[in-house]
Amino acid sequence: MYNYIQHYINGQWVDSTGNETIDVINPATEEKIGEISSGTKEDLDKAVQAARDAFPAFSQTTKEERADLLDRIADEYEKRKDQFIEVIMAELGSPVTFTTNVQYQMGLNHFRTAAKLVRDFDFTENRENSFIQKDAIGVAGLITPWNFPTNQASTKLASAFAAGSTVVLKPSTETPFAAVLLKEVFEAAGVPKGVFNLVNGTGSTIGNGISSHPDIDFVSFTGSGGVGTKIMENAAQDIKKVSLELGGKSPIVVLDDADVDYAAKTAISHIAGNTGQVCTAGTRALVPESMHDDFIQAIKNHISEYPVGDPKDESTFTGPQVSEDQWKTVQDYIQKGIDSNATLVTGGTGKPEGLETGYYSKLTVFTNVKPEDTIAQEEIFGPVLSVITYNDLDEAIEIANGTIYGLAGYVVGNDPEALTKTAKSLRSGRIVVNNEQADFTAPFGGFDQSGIGREWGDYGIEEFLEPKTIVGLP
Incomplete structure (x- = not known):
């Protein structure tokens, strides 16, 4: 049984302020394999504050430091290959061969790719009399789906860390345990406290809470068009940037x-x-x-x-x-x-x-x-x-x-x-x-109602950055 009825905030597991839990079912057996806490607004507030407090120091790290961190993350990820395969099979029902060759591997590829790209990424640019500086966007709220538990989380997390942004992750309630394994990877790799925070819970409470939170600067979401529309509506209240990877036909x-x-x-x-x-x-x-x-x-x-x-x-x-x-x-x-x-x-x-x-x-x-x-x-x-x-x-x-x-x-x-x-x-x-x-270096995203914004590679890193133009520097 996988039981995680706490949230990972500011580098440690903390009790939820609520008492409700959510069962996680193995879809191949229809049996309960564990449970997670159904987080509250107060839990989310704590996670956002931790990310906000960690942002100034993390955003000022050098790109070489962040590249080294991403390499360590990838190394630690590889050490847990068997665990990732076991967890994804259990919570998603993904066949062992597909889980090994695709589910597990895609998550690893994003961390390796981001580590390589950020080393050569230009965070500054001189143009005529302007100096352009690309700053980390701030605190990012990440809302991920159940169908690719490591791929969808890893592409967002790798880009955020490469850019220097801190994060609050809400994984799907159907497949939350792969995110717990990612937490163990980050802890072992030395991700600073508060840079990564994990809050489990429902979309109505934690998902809506992320997209409407005044101290979250950017929301990256993968999921259905209906939920994407709600996220845009929430984010519009304080003109929050959003990236949406939605459906397809x-x-x-x-x-x-x-x-x-x-x-x-x-x-x-x-x-x-x-x-x-x-x-x-x-x-x-x-x-x-x-x-x-x-x-x-x-x-x-x-x-x-x-x-x-x-x-x-x-x-x-x-x-x-x-x-x-x-x-x-x-x-x-x-x-x-x-x-x-x-x-x-x-x-x-x-x-x-x-x-x-x-x-x-x-x-x-x-x-x-x-x-x-x-x-x-x-x-x-x-x-x-x-x-x-x-x-x-x-x-x-x-x-x-x-x-x-x-x-x-x-x-x-x-x-x-x-x-x-x-x-x-x-x-x-x-x-x-x-x-x-x-x-994995090329952009991923859609036209029309398949979403806005791009993930993967340098395009994914760009989503977590804000360009600043300085004119007239001596």
Whole structure:
């Protein structure tokens, strides 16, 4: 059992001023694995004050000192690899192979990348008769989701530390224990007291409290569009800067010269990986009308290569949804797809055979989906793929850009001219061609209702800085 009914404030665990706790459930077994404190406004105030008190000294450290700190953090993170894997499997239900290769590794990559980049980062600039200085923004409130417990927290924390900002972190109540492990990493690495503070609790109390707190200078949030809107409303009361990484309904544009098997497996991997609980998942496969039948047959041929099952089994590709509520949401969307008269290729409602315990969904693929259908427009956050046909590339690009989102896009094919045209025409913050590996130095974020601001690399560091122009220095 993981029990953390305190908060980490100013370098130590402190009792909550409230008595309520929140149960944490293993989604693969439906069993309680621990509990956390449901924090109060008073708890948050203490954490913010600790961060405020620590800010003057930390913000004046040199970039070399902060780079060394980030390297020590990465070293300590690596020492706890097995612990991170165990915790993420338990609280998220993420399969062991995916947890090892993606969940754990992405968190480490952000600290390593920030350490490297900050050493060469220009915090000052001379321009004609102006001297520009980039100052740490102040106290940052970080609100992170459950689907990537180390990645989403680490990218924000690494950028904040690189910039010289102090932080208050509120992790998701579904997956809070990875953040506790991060606390142990920071403590061992020598993060000064008050620079990192951890307050658990509900979004209504701690999340709203962070976004409306007068002594928090910047809010970095990853999560749903509805919550992002509320954060902007709260932050507007004192003109607080916000960065929002929200939802997505990303297209996979399959060109007419693509290898059909490769394209089909690419599409399946997007809904099967992390159980489709990925904001950048390609959940709309846009396929040439002439390729449709072969593509659907390839989906049927390869779907069994992505088994749903026990996260502890190394052969498992897809685990459970994170919670019963999320499972019900996914089931509702699958039913909406059926009700819209889309053709069910595989999957459907209910749990996979033999997986009655746990919040497991079937890998589900619909075809004959219209671009305006609910399942093609709204983020499902589950293992559901919509296959949509097109007649020419211009139509494909129009369909791809035809949602309120713009977080990611994918292109599969061979012709350089068509690949280039498509990639440059998609209105999304990140476009991946033929499954190229992620660049952790490049910016991550979205267009339209997928958010504002950027994370990762030097763009992520910039979010935690305020440029100051000084004119007329002698």
